[in-house]
Amino acid sequence: MNKEPVAIAPSPEELDYVEMDKIIEETYGSDKENLIMMLQGIQGRYNYIPRPALAYLAEKTGVPLSRIYGIATFYATFSLEPRGRNLITVCLGTACHVRGAKRVQEQIEQLLHISNGQTTEDGSFTLESVRCIGCCSLGPVVKINEDVHARLSPDQVAKTLERYE
Amino acid sequence: MRILSVKDLEKISEEFNEKLSFPQGVKVNVGMASCGIAAGARATLERALKEHPAGDSIEIRQTGCIGFCEEEPLVEILAKGKPRVVYKRVTEDKLPDVFQDYMEETFSKKLILGQMRDPRSVIEEDRPNPLEKVNPIKGIPFLDEIPFYAHQIKIALRNCGYIDPDSIEEYIGRGGYFAFVRILAEMKHEEIIATIKKSGLRGRGGGGFPTGIKWESCRKHPGERYVICNADEGDPGAYMDRSVLEGDPHSVLEGMLIAAYAIGSSQGFIYVRNEYPLAVKRLVSALKQAEDFGLLGDNIAGSDFGFHVKISTGAGAFVCGESTALMASLEGNVGRPRAKYVHTVEKGFRDGPSNLNNVETYANVPVIMLKGADWFSSMGTKYSKGTKVFSLVGKVKNTGLVEVPMGTTLREIIFEMGGGIPKKRKFKAVQTGGPSGGCIPEAFLDLQVGYDELTKVGSMMGSGGMIVMDQGTCMVDLARYFLDFLKGESCGQCTPCREGIKQMLDVLTDICEGRGKEGDIELLEEMGSMIQKFSLCGLGTSAPNPVLTTILYFRDEYEAHIYDKKCPAGVCKPLFHYEVDEKACTGCHVCALKCPQQAITGEKKKLHTLDQEKCIKCGICYDTCKFDAIVVK
Ligand SMILES: Cc1cc2nc3c(=O)[nH]c(=O)nc-3n(C[C@H](O)[C@H](O)[C@H](O)COP(=O)(O)O)c2cc1C
Ligand code: SF4
Ligand code: FES
Numbered sequence: 001m002n003k004e005p006v007a008i009a010p011s012p013e014e015l016d017y018v019e020m021d022k023i024i025e026e027t028y029g030s031d032k033e034n035l036i037m038m039l040q041g042i043q044g045r046y047n048y049i050p051r052p053a054l055a056y057l058a059e060k061t062g063v064p065l066s067r068i069y070g071i072a073t074f075y076a077t078f079s080l081e082p083r084g085r086n087l088i089t090v091c092l093g094t095a096c097h098v099r100g101a102k103r104v105q106e107q108i109e110q111l112l113h114i115s116n117g118q119t120t121e122d123g124s125f126t127l128e129s130v131r132c133i134g135c136c137s138l139g140p141v142v143k144i145n146e147d148v149h150a151r152l153s154p155d156q157v158a159k160t161l162e163r164y165e
Numbered sequence: 166m167r168i169l170s171v172k173d174l175e176k177i178s179e180e181f182n183e184k185l186s187f188p189q190g191v192k193v194n195v196g197m198a199s200c201g202i203a204a205g206a207r208a209t210l211e212r213a214l215k216e217h218p219a220g221d222s223i224e225i226r227q228t229g230c231i232g233f234c235e236e237e238p239l240v241e242i243l244a245k246g247k248p249r250v251v252y253k254r255v256t257e258d259k260l261p262d263v264f265q266d267y268m269e270e271t272f273s274k275k276l277i278l279g280q281m282r283d284p285r286s287v288i289e290e291d292r293p294n295p296l297e298k299v300n301p302i303k304g305i306p307f308l309d310e311i312p313f314y315a316h317q318i319k320i321a322l323r324n325c326g327y328i329d330p331d332s333i334e335e336y337i338g339r340g341g342y343f344a345f346v347r348i349l350a351e352m353k354h355e356e357i358i359a360t361i362k363k364s365g366l367r368g369r370g371g372g373g374f375p376t377g378i379k380w381e382s383c384r385k386h387p388g389e390r391y392v393i394c395n396a397d398e399g400d401p402g403a404y405m406d407r408s409v410l411e412g413d414p415h416s417v418l419e420g421m422l423i424a425a426y427a428i429g430s431s432q433g434f435i436y437v438r439n440e441y442p443l444a445v446k447r448l449v450s451a452l453k454q455a456e457d458f459g460l461l462g463d464n465i466a467g468s469d470f471g472f473h474v475k476i477s478t479g480a481g482a483f484v485c486g487e488s489t490a491l492m493a494s495l496e497g498n499v500g501r502p503r504a505k506y507v508h509t510v511e512k513g514f515r516d517g518p519s520n521l522n523n524v525e526t527y528a529n530v531p532v533i534m535l536k537g538a539d540w541f542s543s544m545g546t547k548y549s550k551g552t553k554v555f556s557l558v559g560k561v562k563n564t565g566l567v568e569v570p571m572g573t574t575l576r577e578i579i580f581e582m583g584g585g586i587p588k589k590r591k592f593k594a595v596q597t598g599g600p601s602g603g604c605i606p607e608a609f610l611d612l613q614v615g616y617d618e619l620t621k622v623g624s625m626m627g628s629g630g631m632i633v634m635d636q637g638t639c640m641v642d643l644a645r646y647f648l649d650f651l652k653g654e655s656c657g658q659c660t661p662c663r664e665g666i667k668q669m670l671d672v673l674t675d676i677c678e679g680r681g682k683e684g685d686i687e688l689l690e691e692m693g694s695m696i697q698k699f700s701l702c703g704l705g706t707s708a709p710n711p712v713l714t715t716i717l718y719f720r721d722e723y724e725a726h727i728y729d730k731k732c733p734a735g736v737c738k739p740l741f742h743y744e745v746d747e748k749a750c751t752g753c754h755v756c757a758l759k760c761p762q763q764a765i766t767g768e769k770k771k772l773h774t775l776d777q778e779k780c781i782k783c784g785i786c787y788d789t790c791k792f793d794a795i796v797v798k
Contacts, residue, residue, distance in 0.1 A: 031497075032496075032497045033477075033495065033496055033497040034477075034497060035497040035498075036477070036478070036479075036480050036494065036497060037477065037478055039480070040439065040478060040480065063497075067498075067499075070499050071497075071498070071499055074482065074499045074500065074656075075479075075480030075481055075482050075500075076480070076481035076482060076653075077439050077480045077481035078480060091401075092401075093401030093402055094401045094402040094559075094596065094599070094600075094630070094632050094646070094647075095401065095402040095556075095558035095559050095630075095632050096401075097401075097643075097646055098559045098560060098632060098633075098634050098638050098643070099559065099560070100784065100788075103783055103784055103785075106783065107761070107783065110761075130440060130481070131399075131401045131483065131650060132399075132400075132401035132402065132403075132404075132440070133199070133440045133441075134199055134200070134398070134404035134407040134408075134440065134441060135199055135200050135203045135234075135404070136401070136402050136403070136404055136556060136558040136564075136630075137200055137234030137235060137404075137556070137557075137558050137564035137565050137566075138200060138203050138204060138234060138237075138564070139558065139559075141203060148199070148202065148203035149203075150203040150204055153785070153788065154761075154783055154784070154785050155759050155761070155785050155789075
């Protein structure tokens with residue numbers, strides 16, 4: 001997918017190794033079985049997974065870089081590209097789908113001039129999709145950062161987005 | 166406080182049961198599961214806490230969800246000697262009205278969902294009903310009189326919405342951990358396994374494998390054994406596992422403890438999906454409390470039995486719900502399934518004997534152990550015993566979680582409890598079993614739900630998602646939707662699944678975009694049966710189900726797409742357009758105001774017109790028009 005790079009996350013040189021060590025060693029005991037959670041920890045810190053972090057992880061855990069790269073690309077939550085300040089996640093799960101999630105997604109795409117997986121030029125929004133966040137009874141649902149917007153109809157999209165910068 | 170005996174439990178239980186049932190002042194329970202929060206419960210809770218901080222005569226607490234998500238945020242208010250009332254749609258702004266309503270005993274029908282008749286759970290019947298001597302409110306229905314709750318018997322959901330999920334004492338206050346602590350003192354593992362076998366409990370996560378048999382075979386294999394909980398809940402549209410984890414995490418832990426003791430395992434894992442941050446948070450706090458109470462760790466309740474539990478989070482891969490993929494993921498690897506010549510009960514996680522069960526399966530276990538196998542198996546059909554939680558979602562009036570005895574009919578669930586289809590539209594189908602399941606048409610509405618019953622009509626139980634669809638759902642598009650989902654989720658290691666799904670998806674996309682041709686339906690059937698036969702794991706073998714069942718029951722819709730180039734439901738954009746129905750249009754102008762393209766014009770009270778050139782078929786007008794004057798052509 002075509003993702004516009006944006007200068008919002010730290011550039012590779014700025015990787016904070018003290019913090020990396022804290023995630024890898026302190027929180028997850030350098031245990032290979034915790035690789036996925038280490039990656040989540042890193043993504044939690046940087047909003048995405050900077051490539052140098054993969055190499056560092058390989059060095060620290062002794063797991064080959066190729067395998068770590070495999071994990072980072074296999075699982076859908078990981079992003080190797082920087083993301084915008086606000087992360088919009090549209091639920092495209094079945095319950096939301098039958099209640100018109102696609103139309104909500106199209107409306108967002110039209111308003112922000114990006115498609116699924118992309119970031120706006122000014123770095124304010126990244127649009128992603130997810131298959132269910134468990135609020136199916138209130139579909140269609142859209143998550144923006146940590147807020148879940150329930151029963152969102154296409155005509156409410158513009159007003160909802162206005163609340164984020 | 167460390168629990169050493171049943172006596173210790175009893176002490177805590179009495180104290181907290183009293184607090185739960187007969188609070189000192191007024192007690193307010195705000196339903197704070199993810200669904201409630203999405204509906205605005207957090208603002209409600211914050212306002213309530215601001216107005217009544219800790220120590221106030223009005224005590225504000227948070228609970229999980231009592232299931233009726235459609236009416237959320239739900240707030241329950243109770244006080245000693247007074248009725249317990251559940252208020253509906255209590256957004257922050259309505260809070261003062263609701264408080265006033267309860268304090269002044271106005272009990273206005275408009276605000277209230279219902280009153281409780283008996284808050285006790287199925288395992289508490291040796292206690293008196295705390296509401297026995299309370300005069301009910303006239304004119305307000307009891308919850309069990311509301312159709313949504315009519316057929317429900319809550320086993321797995323017994324505490325959801327009744328206790329603070331962050332309080333182990335409240336769990337104990339409603340009979341929690343008694344099953345496990347008694348077993349530890351009195352029962353041998355063979356007896357536990359025999360009880361679970363006799364109860365007829367089958368896995369609630371998908372396949373429906375008999376739980377007792379799984380435990381027994383795991384126990385037979387030597388080595389370090391593992392007890393794992395599948396909380397990956399990948400089926401989009403199903404959220405009962407989330408609700409249990411968020412509303413009653415200790416019930417799952419207790420189930421795992423019983424399994425671990427029966428199987429002989431000292432290490433457990435809970436694999437939770439990453440999309441459920443609140444569930445993870447509540448689990449972490451539950452584990453900590455159980456450790457503090459000496460119910461997890463070494464020498465549990467003073468015995469020589471020890472059990473440790475680790476929480477691992479998934480990272481957004483549906484296939485990781487499959488047992489071997491889940492175990493690979495737990496080991497920190499890519500989640501690719503393996504062939505199961507050797508079952509995971511023999512060689513699973515770290516090549517040790519591993520027992521994997523679903524969240525709801527574990528939550529059932531303590532109740533079965535307390536109430537007995539016969540009680541449990543007296544509910545249900547011949548081969549499906551007990552209850553099952555379904556998430557009733559999609560195009561249905563009352564959405565939410567319902568726990569009903571197996572054998573309840575689809576009609577009872579969708580039309581009685583669910584209240585049927587909103588906006589006077591017509592029922593078309595119900596999808597069960599998630600991406601591995603199928604679509605069940607109207608003709609089978611009287612089908613009793615159960616594992617084998619659902620398989621017989623080409624669908625399956627799955628984890629209990631029940632997605633209702635009306636005339637506005639296109640079945641071809643839905644089949645395409647599922648394949649698109651599965652294409653993205655196939656792990657890619659075997660060809661029938663990886664390539665086959667893609668090929669089927671291409672054909673379906675052509676059909677949806679007006680390029681369908683004669684022979685496409687047959688081609689889909691042929692490829693489908695090939696993928697079913699030759700894929701490695703359950704994802705592949707069940708992937709064609711949504712396509713094959715929709716072809717079986719809705720062939721005419723496929724034909725309309727292919728031969729007439731029409732999408733009768735008005736979903737596939739190249740195959741329909743909207744028109745204004747001259748007879749129905751009242752000229753109310755609402756659609757014109759909402760149209761983002763300004764494609765609809767007309768003077769007020771006069772017939773409006775729609776400019777086909779400008780229309781992007783976003784459907785806003787179709788949804789907004791109160792007079793059904795926008796029609797699909
Ligand atoms: C592709 C695929 C996805 C699955 N996803 C889940 C899931 O999300 N949750 C679950 O409990 N079981 C899931 N299962 C079923 C599990 O493999 C396994 O049968 C189940 O967790 C066993 O627990 P139970 O016997 O208590 O149901 C899935 C199976 C397949 C093939
Ligand atoms: S059937 Fe699909 S998901 Fe399962 S192992 Fe094969 S490619 Fe992977
Ligand atoms: S399907 Fe959208 S939240 Fe579950």
